[in-house]
Amino acid sequence: MAFLKKSTIWIAYLLALLVLPQFFNSILAISIYNQMAIAIVFALSYNMLLGQGGMLSFGHAVYFGLGGFLAVHTLIMIEFETVYFSIIFIPLVGGVIGLLAAIFIGSFSTHKAGTVFAMISLGIGELIAASSLIFVSFFGGEAGVSGDRTFGPPLFGVEFLQDVEIYYLAAGWVFIATVFMYLFTQTPAGRMANAVRDNPERAEFIGYSARRVRFISFCAAGFFAGIAGGLFALNYEFITEENLNAATSGRVLLMAYIGGLGYFIGPIVGAVILTLMNSLLSNYSELWMLYLGILFLLTVMFLPRGFAGFIMMHQVAWIRGKLHTLFIPYLLTGIPALILILSCVALLEMSHIEEEVLHYLGLELNPATLLTWVITIVIASASLFAIRLTLPRLRAAWEAANAIPDSEDG
Amino acid sequence: MAILSLKDVRKNFGKTEIIRGVNLDIERGEKHAIIGPNGAGKSTLFHLISGLYGVTHGTIQFKEHLIQNRTPYEISRLGLARSFQVTNIFPRMNVFENVRCALFWPHGYRYSFWHLLGRQTELNERTLQVLEQIGLQDKMHFPAGELAYAQQRALELGIAIASGAEVIMLDEPVAGMSHSEAENAVQLIRGITEGKTLIMVEHDMSIVFDVADRISVLVYGEIIACDKPENIRANPQVQEAYLGEVAVNA
Ligand SMILES: Nc1ncnc2c1ncn2[C@@H]1O[C@H](COP(=O)(O)OP(=O)(O)OP(=O)(O)O)[C@@H](O)[C@H]1O
Ligand SMILES: [Mg+2]
Numbered sequence: 001m002a003f004l005k006k007s008t009i010w011i012a013y014l015l016a017l018l019v020l021p022q023f024f025n026s027i028l029a030i031s032i033y034n035q036m037a038i039a040i041v042f043a044l045s046y047n048m049l050l051g052q053g054g055m056l057s058f059g060h061a062v063y064f065g066l067g068g069f070l071a072v073h074t075l076i077m078i079e080f081e082t083v084y085f086s087i088i089f090i091p092l093v094g095g096v097i098g099l100l101a102a103i104f105i106g107s108f109s110t111h112k113a114g115t116v117f118a119m120i121s122l123g124i125g126e127l128i129a130a131s132s133l134i135f136v137s138f139f140g141g142e143a144g145v146s147g148d149r150t151f152g153p154p155l156f157g158v159e160f161l162q163d164v165e166i167y168y169l170a171a172g173w174v175f176i177a178t179v180f181m182y183l184f185t186q187t188p189a190g191r192m193a194n195a196v197r198d199n200p201e202r203a204e205f206i207g208y209s210a211r212r213v214r215f216i217s218f219c220a221a222g223f224f225a226g227i228a229g230g231l232f233a234l235n236y237e238f239i240t241e242e243n244l245n246a247a248t249s250g251r252v253l254l255m256a257y258i259g260g261l262g263y264f265i266g267p268i269v270g271a272v273i274l275t276l277m278n279s280l281l282s283n284y285s286e287l288w289m290l291y292l293g294i295l296f297l298l299t300v301m302f303l304p305r306g307f308a309g310f311i312m313m314h315q316v317a318w319i320r321g322k323l324h325t326l327f328i329p330y331l332l333t334g335i336p337a338l339i340l341i342l343s344c345v346a347l348l349e350m351s352h353i354e355e356e357v358l359h360y361l362g363l364e365l366n367p368a369t370l371l372t373w374v375i376t377i378v379i380a381s382a383s384l385f386a387i388r389l390t391l392p393r394l395r396a397a398w399e400a401a402n403a404i405p406d407s408e409d410g
Numbered sequence: 411m412a413i414l415s416l417k418d419v420r421k422n423f424g425k426t427e428i429i430r431g432v433n434l435d436i437e438r439g440e441k442h443a444i445i446g447p448n449g450a451g452k453s454t455l456f457h458l459i460s461g462l463y464g465v466t467h468g469t470i471q472f473k474e475h476l477i478q479n480r481t482p483y484e485i486s487r488l489g490l491a492r493s494f495q496v497t498n499i500f501p502r503m504n505v506f507e508n509v510r511c512a513l514f515w516p517h518g519y520r521y522s523f524w525h526l527l528g529r530q531t532e533l534n535e536r537t538l539q540v541l542e543q544i545g546l547q548d549k550m551h552f553p554a555g556e557l558a559y560a561q562q563r564a565l566e567l568g569i570a571i572a573s574g575a576e577v578i579m580l581d582e583p584v585a586g587m588s589h590s591e592a593e594n595a596v597q598l599i600r601g602i603t604e605g606k607t608l609i610m611v612e613h614d615m616s617i618v619f620d621v622a623d624r625i626s627v628l629v630y631g632e633i634i635a636c637d638k639p640e641n642i643r644a645n646p647q648v649q650e651a652y653l654g655e656v657a658v659n660a
Contacts, residue, residue, distance in 0.1 A: 188514045189523040191503075195511045198500035204482040205460065205492060206569065207515030216521055262502075 010179070017171040021164055028279075030163045034235045036275045037170040038228050041177045043255040043267035045224035050253070051261035052185060053217040054197030055110070056118045058249050059125025060225055065244020066101050066128070067094030067226025069139060071233035075147030087152040087160060091173050091230035098226020099219055106218035111211055113200065122246070129245040144240030147233070163235070170231050177227055182264060184220055193217045254292070258299045260306025269307045287352055291345070317401040325401050329394040336386035343380040350376070412471075413438040413607055414459070414577060419468035419478075421451075421458055421631075428454050430631040431468070436577075441608045443618045446628035447651075452611045453495050455628065456581050459609075460492045461485040472577070487515060491575035495582045495611070497562045499569065501555030505546050508554045508565055510537040512572040537572075543598055544568040560591050567595065577607040584614060596621065619643070627651070 020033055042064055049055040071094040077083045109120040132139035139145070149160050158165050184190045192213045196203045200210035233239055242248065251274070259270020274292070281288040303310050317323045342361065349358055350367040358365040365372050412435035421429040428451045436442050444452050457463045459470055461482040470478040477485050491512075500508050510533065517533050519525055527533070541547040544564045549557060554565055567583050583599060584592040596617055599608070612618050618625060619639045626636040629651045635642060642648055 183526065184523055186526050186528060187523045188519040188525060188527065189521050191507060191511055191527065192514065192521075194503050194507070195500045198502050199498065201462075201482075202494075202498045202500065202569070203511075205486050206512045206573065207483050207486045208521075209481070209483050212521060216523065220523070 013178070014175050017175055018168075020171075021167055025164070027163065030167055032275060032279045033167050034163060034170055034231075035279060036272055037167070037174045038231045038235065039252075039255060039271035039275050040174055040268050041231065042225055042228035042252050043259065043271040044178060044181050044264075045221045045228060046252045047256045047261060047264075047267045048181065048184070048193070048217050048221040048224070050256060051263075051266065052190065052197065053113075053193040053214060053221075055113050055121075055214060055218065057121040058118060058246065058253070059121035059123075059128075060221070060252055061244045061246070061248035062105070062125055062128045063098035063101055063222040063225035064229040064232070064248065064252075065132075065239070065241075067098040067229030068233045068239040068243055069145065069229075070094060070097040071230040072145050072147045072237070072239050073138075075149055075151075075233065075237065076145070079148055079151040084153070086155050087149050087234060088155055088169055090149075090234050091227045094230025094233065095223045095227040098229065099223040101226075102219045102222020106215050106222070110214035110218050113197075113210075113214060121249075125244075125246050125249055129241060132241040132244060139241060142241065144238055144242075146238030149234055149237055160234075166235050170235065173227060173231055177224055178268075181220075181224060185264060189213065189216050254296055258296060258306055260303075260308030260310075260312075262305050263308035263312060266306050266308035269311075273307065285349065287348060290348070317398075320401065322401040326394075326397055329390070329397040332390040333387055333394045336383040336390065339383040340380055340387065343376050343383065346376050347373075347380070412436055413473060414609075415471040416459070417469045417471075419455075419458060419470060420466045421454060421463060422466045427466075428631050429458065432628075432631070432633055434626060434633060434636065436607060436609060438576075439605060439607055441603065441621055441623045442610070443622035443625045444609065444611045444628055445613070445615070445618055445625060450628045451631040452628055453581055454631075456492060456579055456609075456611065459485075460490065460579065486573075486575075489576040490579065491570050491573045491577070492579040493566050493570035493581055493583055495585065497559075497566050499554045499562060499565050502553055504551050505554050505557070505565060506537060506541065506550040509540050509568050509572050510534070512569045513537060513540075516573040516575070540568050540572045543571075543602065545594070560587050563587060564591075564595070567598070571599075571602045575606075577609065578603055579609045581611045582613060583610065584612070584617065592617070 021030060042060075045063075046057070046060050049057050049060065071090045074083065074090060074093045075087065078085070078087065105124055109117060109124065133141060149166070152160075160166055160169070192203065192208050193216075195206075196208070196210045196213045203210050203213065229239075229243070232243065255270035255274045256267045257270065258273060259268065260266030277288060277292055277295070281291060285291070299306060305312070314323060314326075317326060346358070346360055346365060349360060350365060350372070353367055356366065356368070358367060365376075367373075414434075414436040416432050416434040419429055419432045420427060432455065444455065446452055454463070458465050458478070459472075461477065461480050461484070465478045468478065469476055472485065472488055472490060475488055477488070500511065503511070510527070513533055513536055514520075517530075517536075519530075519533075538547065541550050544567060546557075546561060546564055546568065549561060554562065557565065563583070563586065567580070570578060570580060580599065584595045587595060592614070599610075600621065608621075610618075610621065622639055624637065625639055625642045626633050627642065627648050628634075634651060635645050635648050637645065
């Protein structure tokens with residue numbers, strides 16, 4: 001029964017990956033899917049450290065980037081026929097490099113968790129990013145290195161000229177990587193990672209060296225980050241210092257956190273949300289980084305368990321068959337909340353814009369006139385008021401839906 | 411030969427000597443209680459034996475190994491399990507996982523990342539058995555951190571006994587439990603340590619006299635008496651140092 005349920009989820013996941021390009025198949029859509037695929041593997045690998053192992057890393061992009069660089073160099077070697085194999089194995093090259101780097105760095109950084117670990121990861125990140133600008137022959141300086149994925153032997157006639165072909169290749173790797181990262185959580189080493197996260201001292205009294213347990217998770221995380229780096233190399237055919245620096249490390253932290261550290265699917269959710277924001281929002285607004293920051297803040301403050309946690313909060317109501325009672329209250333609070341967000345965005349955009357009018361949601365707003373500002377602020381205040389008015393009802397409905405019925409007590 | 415043997419063990423914190431030359435031999439299969447006033451150093455002695463602290467001086471021999479400078483995990487692997495006076499569990503993991511983790515090493519899984527836990531029938535059955543023994547089987551899906559205090563104490567005990575170690579050390583296992591809970595716990599401890607070596611710190615004298623074959627009295631870091639319960643009860647030195655409490659509790 002449980003097995004059936006689990007395999008259904010996995011089959012659904014695989015199908016979703018496979019049919020995605022059938023719905024939206026523009027060049028933009030495919031490129032977003034590819035970014036998502038890379039981000040999912042990267043974010044899941046990050047959560048092996050933070051969510052499952054309690055290791056806050058500010059330098060996880062190192063393993064992603066090193067994997068990616070070696071992958072591009074391998075593409076170049078394939079091009080010059082130094083080596084001969086299909087490019088479908090390129091992500092594995094990235095993975096092995098990520099693993100080797102993690103074995104080396106983890107051998108001293110996993111001694112302690114907490115602040116010490118975080119600081120070492122930050123230091124290593126800076127160090128590698130700096131040396132990438134020094135060792136130009138390998139890292140290619142600021143321009144990075146580039147290769148060409150089409151020189152490898154074709155696979156059943158596929159030469160990987162098109163992005164959609166890369167998408168299917170990436171989807172395959174994403175699926176395999178997800179399965180293995182999930183299976184890792186179901187092994188003694190994976191479980192002990194949780195135990196060491198919770199209470200490293202006690203773990204030592206049941207026979208485990210906390211350091212060794214961390215080291216194993218760290219290596220696994222490096223391996224899968226390297227796979228993500230290899231996918232990146234295949235997709236973009238070039239890689240630069242930017243892909244292993246602190247900004248990239250920060251982004252993967254955001255993905256995992258916003259998605260929800262406490263749930264296996266959390267980082268997947270976070271990777272999807274952030275990739276969408278990154279690629280769609282950035283087309284519409286120069287302020288998207290600001291919105292990302294605000295989203296992160298709001299998540300930390302109001303959804304400490306991330307979006308996945310928010311979804312899982314409804315499990316009890318779902319089991320009790322009361323989920324529908326929440327629908328109207330959610331709508332009543334959700335609509336003013338949406339209006340509030342939109343009007344705040346309008347205010348931000350108006351303060352930022354340099355043109356005469358702001359084209360916003362089909363409206364033409366004129367930031368030069370006071371009236372526009374007054375109206376927007378009034379709308380924002382009114383929706384805030386509406387939220388406060390409807391919130392008690394939502395809260396009551398929530399409590400009713402989650403209340404323990406009289407018949408069962410426990 | 412004694413299974414555990416302490417020779418002139420001393421421990422300083424800074425300049426203060428907390429353990430001042432403890433000599434103690436514990437025989438295989440013995441039920442040994444350590445009693446003494448608050449701050450006498452009972453927990454510190456446990457920490458020294460189990461490897462949390464290194465000794466300042468002296469040797470600790472466990473079976474044929476000298477363990478005074480070994481890490482807690484090395485000592486644990488040799489077959490010595492312990493519980494803590496202050497509850498020390500894995501709060502975010504559920505109760506089942508808490509107990510199962512304590513079984514990994516004794517069952518030989520080491521750092522395996524190739525065994526899927528769902529398939530380890532023997533391991534999982536043994537986990538359920540322990541949960542039943544500590545009376546937490548219906549709480550097994552709860553995060554350990556959300557249990558009531560007495561249940562956390564039961565879990566603390568469960569983690570210590572799960573491994574089936576030869577020597578089990580329990581630091582005030584029933585402190586803070588209600589009378590009936592304590593009675594259950596004592597029954598459990600008795601059953602579980604059948605044929606094993608038990609070292610227990612306990613303030614409740616009725617339990618101590620009930621369970622122990624031998625009692626050591628630790629006062630200010632020194633063992634002032636180590637004898638059978640009836641002799642301890644009659645020992646004038648012990649009465650002087652400790653009897654007030656004995657009389658109240660017994
Ligand atoms: N890490 C430490 N650093 C400094 N002093 C310590 C440390 N641990 C314990 N002590 C001191 O050592 C003495 C013995 O403490 P310990 O906890 O071993 O006593 P105990 O016999 O277990 O007492 P209780 O019955 O209250 O549990 C106390 O005076 C305590 O303050
Ligand atoms: Mg104590």
